[in-house]
Amino acid sequence: MTVEVLIPAYNEEKNIGRVIASLKKLSLIDKIIVIDDGSRDKTAVIARQLKAHVISLRENRGKGAALLEGFKSSRGDIIVFLDADLVNLTSRHVINLLLPVIKEEAVMTVGIFNQGRFATDFAQKITPFLSGQRAFQRWFLEEFFAENDDIEQLRYGIEVSLTLYARKRGIKVIEVPLSHLTHVMKEEKLGLIPGMVARAKMYRDIVFSFGSKIKL
Numbered sequence: 167m168t169v170e171v172l173i174p175a176y177n178e179e180k181n182i183g184r185v186i187a188s189l190k191k192l193s194l195i196d197k198i199i200v201i202d203d204g205s206r207d208k209t210a211v212i213a214r215q216l217k218a219h220v221i222s223l224r225e226n227r228g229k230g231a232a233l234l235e236g237f238k239s240s241r242g243d244i245i246v247f248l249d250a251d252l253v254n255l256t257s258r259h260v261i262n263l264l265l266p267v268i269k270e271e272a273v274m275t276v277g278i279f280n281q282g283r284f285a286t287d288f289a290q291k292i293t294p295f296l297s298g299q300r301a302f303q304r305w306f307l308e309e310f311f312a313e314n315d316d317i318e319q320l321r322y323g324i325e326v327s328l329t330l331y332a333r334k335r336g337i338k339v340i341e342v343p344l345s346h347l348t349h350v351m352k353e354e355k356l357g358l359i360p361g362m363v364a365r366a367k368m369y370r371d372i373v374f375s376f377g378s379k380i381k382l
């Protein structure tokens with residue numbers, strides 16, 4: 167059984183090193199694949215220095231397309247999605263996300279921030295289906311990506327689509343609390359106004375994904 171981690175990353179030079187370093191401590195992980203989604207900063211350079219496998223997309227294509235490209239070059243029996251901007255990531259978080267999938271108690275797990283920062287805990291409490299921290303049995307992603315040809319349009323709608331796809335098929339999903347884990351919020355990364363604009367665009371992607379041609 168092999169485990170591979172996919173990390174989509176867009177302008178994450180301040181964060182990606184920390185996340186890769188945490189993952190390197192875990193011998194259970196066979197490969198870390200960073201999909202540099204057209205970053206204009208040193209994201210790819212840093213990921214390569216830390217011996218992650220890096221796929222560089224020439225242009226920014228959005229999170230959904232980045233994950234699709236990462237999945238195409240993966241081989242793992244179990245695939246983990248993690249964001250590049252996590253803060254306080256430990257081996258225990260990854261193990262907890264993986265265990266139900268390894269034990270075949272779940273086809274997909276969804277990690278939920280808790281006991282971390284109020285703002286990010288609260289966001290995931292009310293919208294757990296948005297979480298980017300997930301583990302999967304490979305066959306589920308194979309079917310999801312093969313059956314849906316509009317992944318490129320989804321961008322931030324990828325998580326909602328995965329959750330809806332699993333739900334409509336009655337696929338077993340387990341939510342896993344990830345204590346003390348948080349991430350860098352858009353307003354912290356980009357500044358208040360650009361962050362709010364980016365957030366509005368993300369919500370637009372999410373709303374569109376509910377009406378997308380995704381096969382349910």
Ligand SMILES: O=c1ccn([C@@H]2O[C@H](COP(=O)(O)OP(=O)(O)O)[C@@H](O)[C@H]2O)c(=O)[nH]1
Pocket residue numbers: 173174175176177178203226227228229232248249250251298349350351352368
């Ligand atoms: O066009 C994009 C936008 C985001 N991301 C990555 O997707 C993850 C989640 O994005 P972000 O942190 O912006 O979302 P948030 O968690 O703030 O909603 C991060 O690793 C981003 O670098 C990406 O690969 N391409």
Ligand SMILES: O=C(O)[C@@H](COP(=O)(O)O)O[C@H]1O[C@H](CO)[C@@H](O)[C@H](O)[C@H]1O
Pocket residue numbers: 229249285286289290293295296297298299322323325326349350351352353372
């Ligand atoms: O939790 C949320 O409301 C959003 C926004 O997080 P922040 O407001 O930047 O902490 O973040 C999530 O949603 C995106 C869309 O599903 C995912 O791509 C991110 O991984 C996830 O953190």
